[in-house]
């Protein structure tokens with residue numbers, strides 16, 4: 024036991040430091056199920072092509088099934104001396120079934136093996152994340168339908184800009200997550216070519232059927248170039264890029280949750296289930312899940328840059344540098360999985376303070392644009408002139424410490440004599456959002472329709 028696979032040429036075992044820097048079983052054991060699936064497909068193909076006997080394949084099949092059971096039940100002793108998951112499984116198989124196991128590695132190398140395992144892992148991870156994103160989009164669309172007409176302040180520069188509806192704001196994130204899903208689906212399509220059978224780098228002299236193994240493992244086709252097959256990690260990079268953009272979206276939303284929950288804003292609140300307390304300040308209710316979602320973005324961005332850096336100087340074909348591809352991807356998957364779950368949890372948990380939202384929506388002269396639009400529509404004033412007139416009216420309101428809707432008609436007319444009583448109809452926040460009926464605008468009827476469309480698409 025512990026005898027390395029290339030023992031023929033090697034007289035002595037590795038130095039302890041050599042083993043320490045080389046070993047990957049601590050993390051690549053995560054790939055055990057993919058590794059066994061790849062070996063099963065490979066052995067079945069070898070038998071079908073007459074490269075190994077049906078008896079050998081049957082022994083390999085049973086042996087690998089037993090190993091899968093052992094690993095699942097925690098009975099498999101992973102060994103550092105056996106470097107990685109591929110060697111651990113193959114050596115254990117040899118111990119169990121003998122000779123036949125020693126034929127499994129015909130027409131295969133760990134280089135095409137690991138590329139195949141890792142692609143299978145990323146493909147599954149994409150499917151899991153896509154399901155989670157869909158759940159988050161569903162949560163957002165449901166809350167958006169509920170709050171299609173709930174008015175809140177809309178911001179630019181984090182300064183009160185114009186009233187919008189809370190539902191409209193939530194649906195903005197549904198759009199972003201929809202694009203995130205598209206990026207993952209796209210990456211999945213490009214990933215779905217099977218490297219198995221590329222062998223070490225040059226292909227093999229055995230009459231293998233790469234189309235058969237590709238199909239057996241759910242790939243669309245085999246990869247076309249053996250050098251590229253074993254040295255490509257674009258699929259991992261593309262995955263990390265898509266996750267980075269998604270994490271950036273989750274981080275922006277998390278920051279909004281933090282702002283909305285903050286004492287000066289108080290637009291929403293989170294329950295005990297999604298907040299933590301302070302060990303010293305009894306009044307505190309902190310949005311830690313949002314903060315950590317925001318912070319986990321750092322890991323994901325870092326992993327993208329880390330792996331790009333690993334890859335950027337590698338000549339064809341495989342180099343051990345590429346063993347550093349797994350931990351960043353595994354960690355990014357953990358980070359995004361938690362972030363998506365926490366975000367969906369907060370979306371379902373949050374309570375909107377609709378009275379406070381309406382009050383803040385009306386502050387900061389948020390309907391000034393509606394006043395200017397009225398001057399254009401009713402008095403046929405050029406917009407630039409209307410902007411100027413409105414600015415002077417805002418200044419009067421500001422000096423008096425009131426909202427523009429609280430000015431008298433006489434005060435308005437001191438700036439523009441043609442203004443009539445009707446102006447007051449457009450200065451409420453409800454009138455403001457109701458008027459934004461342009462395609463994609465925040466009018467409650469638009470928002471209700473958009474939320475319904477998303478719900479239909481997602482269900």
Ligand code: ARG
Nearest residue numbers: 047107133134137343345346
């Ligand atoms: N543990 C290796 C990895 O993760 C497997 C491939 C090893 N190939 C080799 N020629 N050393 O990349």
